[in-house]
Amino acid sequence: METHELVTHSEDETKQAAARMAVFLKPGDVVTLEGDLGAGKTAFAKGMARGLGVKETISSPTFTIIKEYEGEIPFYHMDAYRLEYSEEDIGFEEYFDGDGVTVVEWASFIDTFLPESRLNIKITYIDDHTRKLNITATGYYYEVVLNDFMRYL
C-alpha cells in the first residue's frame, strides 16, 4: 500500500490534479472517492473526465447511480450514495472490468463489490478553498500509477 498527500488551494486546482491523474489511467481502472458533502468529489470527477477527453458536461449521478461518458477513454461515473442499505449487485463488475475508467463516489457503500486493487482518494475540507487529498494505492499496479502521478505533478 502506498499513500501520498496533496493539498489543493482552489476547485480549479483540484480539477487540474484530477485531469493530470487521468493521464496515468487506462481502461479497467477504478478510482474511489470519499469525502463529506461539499468536499469536492464531483469537482474531482469532473477534472478526471476532462483528463480522459470527455467533452460532455458531467452532472451528478446520485439519482441514476451510474453515468457513462464517451471520451478518448470511456468514463463511468458512479455514485453509491443511494445504495447504502442495499446489498444489491447492479452489475458493478461489468464496469470495473470494462473498457473505461470508473470513478466511484461514496464507494464504501458498495465495499463488497469493489476490486481490492484500486486508487482510493479521500478529500478533506480544510477551508473554503483548500482541500487535502489523501491518495492511497492498493496493489502493485496502482502503486506505480500513484508514484508516476506524484512525480509528474
Added chain:
Amino acid sequence: MNILAIDTSNQAMSVAILKENQISGEIVTNIKKNHSVRLMPAIDQLMKEVSITPEELNKIVVAKGPGSYTGVRIGLTTAKTMAWALNIPVVGVSSLEVLTYQGQFFNGYICPFFDARRGRVFSGVYRWERNTPVPVYEETNLPMENLLEMLAEEGKEVLFLSPDISAYKEIIRGKLGALAHIPEEVYHLSNPSHLALAGMTRKAEETHLLEPNYLRLAEAEANWLKQIKDYEQNG
C-alpha cells in the same frame, strides 16, 4: 400475429420479426459494441426492411437474462417502453432457455451457460420434450466446477452451448470426457427467431411487472462472501 423479438442480454445483439409464424427478418451482430446506441436503429432498420409499422406489431418478446446486467436492462427497457407505448403485450424469456433451442434435436441433457466471472457461470440444464425445453436443473449462478461435478455424477450425455464456450472447453472435456458434446462455434449464439418462438404462445405479464432475470448471487451468499472478504482483510 406479428412479433418483434429483442435480445441484448449478452455480447450479441439480435432482433427478429416474425409474421404469422414465419421469419420475416433478423439482424444479429456479435461484436463488443454498445447495445444502447445500436438497438433502436437496428429495430428501425429491420422494421423498414420488412415493411412493418409499429402499429402492426402484436407482441414483443425479450430475452430477460441472465447475462450482462447492463445488456439485460437495455433490452428490457426498450421492450417494455415499446410495449407500453403501443399497448401490446410483452413477454420475457430466459436467455438460457433461448440458447437451449440451438440443441433441440439433441437427445440428452442440454446445458446452456454464460460466463459470470471468477469461475462462475449462469446456467441451467434442460432436456427437450415435445417441442419444449424442460428444466432438469433450475437456472442458477454457480461455480463451473460444481456444475460439472453434478453433471459427471449423473453420467448422462450433455450438449454444452455457450457464447463463452472457448474459455471452458478444456475444463468441460476434463471433467466429462466423452459425455460432453460441444458443437462448432456458430451453434453457440442464441437465435432471435427462437426467442420469438419461445414467447409466441406464452402469456404476457403485466408490462410494468416484467423484471430482469439477473440470477445474481442470493443475498445470503453475497453477505457470506463479504464476511470472508472482511475476514481476509482484517483478520
